Amino acid sequence: MHEKMTEEEFAPILPGPGESDYERYLRTDELLALQKTPEEMAHRDELLFQTTHQSSELWLKLACYEVETATAHVRAGELAAAIRLLRRATACIELITTQIHMLEHMSPWEYQEVRRVLGHGSGFDSPGFNAVRRVTPPLGEAFHELVRGEGLTVVELYRRGREFEELYGLAELLIEWDERITLWRAHHFKLVERIIGGEVVGTQGTPVEVLGNLVAKSRFPELWRARNELTALAQLED
Numbered sequence: 001m002h003e004k005m006t007e008e009e010f011a012p013i014l015p016g017p018g019e020s021d022y023e024r025y026l027r028t029d030e031l032l033a034l035q036k037t038p039e040e041m042a043h044r045d046e047l048l049f050q051t052t053h054q055s056s057e058l059w060l061k062l063a064c065y066e067v068e069t070a071t072a073h074v075r076a077g078e079l080a081a082a083i084r085l086l087r088r089a090t091a092c093i094e095l096i097t098t099q100i101h102m103l104e105h106m107s108p109w110e111y112q113e114v115r116r117v118l119g120h121g122s123g124f125d126s127p128g129f130n131a132v133r134r135v136t137p138p139l140g141e142a143f144h145e146l147v148r149g150e151g152l153t154v155v156e157l158y159r160r161g162r163e164f165e166e167l168y169g170l171a172e173l174l175i176e177w178d179e180r181i182t183l184w185r186a187h188h189f190k191l192v193e194r195i196i197g198g199e200v201v202g203t204q205g206t207p208v209e210v211l212g213n214l215v216a217k218s219r220f221p222e223l224w225r226a227r228n229e230l231t232a233l234a235q236l237e238d
């Protein structure tokens with residue numbers, strides 16, 4: 001009697017497909033149907049390839065969602081709230097950087113079988129990375145507006161960091177966001193070199209060396225330049 005009551009008590013209450021509320025809430029039926037079945041695969045490593053890419057897309061979706069809200073907080077002068085979300089967003093990029101190495105479990109020769117079924121699929125069409133490109137500039141603009149509003153330059157902010165603790169913290173998170181993206185690119189570049197080589201072209205005709213050049217690109221150059229200026233200023237004061 002007691003057992004039956006417990007069973008009923010914990011019966012699923014959410015709408016949608018799935019035996020349990022876990023499956024219904026997380027929509028696991030749909031999620032787990034998003035990868036090729038063994039019968040559909042050209043090579044068994046397609047599951048590894050799809051899992052790594054699909055989960056990267058999810059983490060990038062979350063990262064950009066947090067950056068957009070953080071930008072709204074910066075505009076409203078709510079720096080602590082922005083800082084909290086930017087920490088989470090940078091952690092997302094760290095996660096996808098770590099997991100990219102899962103693809104090094106594929107043999108370069110066997111990957112050629114996977115590559116044949118990718119069509120013209122290219123990372124340049126990654127919705128997650130295109131979102132990174134979209135949400136990053138407004139974050140930079142909102143930050144610079146605040147710095148200007150305080151009557152400061154970035155260099156002055158760094159020199160007087162203790163007087164502007166939160167704004168300084170925000171500046172450091174912007175540089176961290178930028179740095180984490182660069183580090184992802186560096187790891188991705190080495191992965192690509194390791195799997196298909198550094199002197200070949202990608203599925204959309206892009207030479208792999210272009211990926212190497214992208215590693216040097218930064219989204220917040222003023223924040224990096226400020227370091228040079230601080231070093232020059234310190235030398236003047238010596």
Ligand code: HEM
Binds near residue numbers: 057126201206
């Ligand atoms: C075996 C694994 C991989 C190979 C061989 C590979 C190869 C390439 C190549 C050759 C390009 C240049 C564009 C092209 O012609 O396609 C590229 C770009 C790109 N790939 Fe991958 N990739 C791999 C894994 C990944 C993963 C796991 C992601 C995660 C989302 C990813 C995201 C990107 C992005 C965002 C770009 C655009 C370049 C950038 O903005 O830095 N790739 N990839």
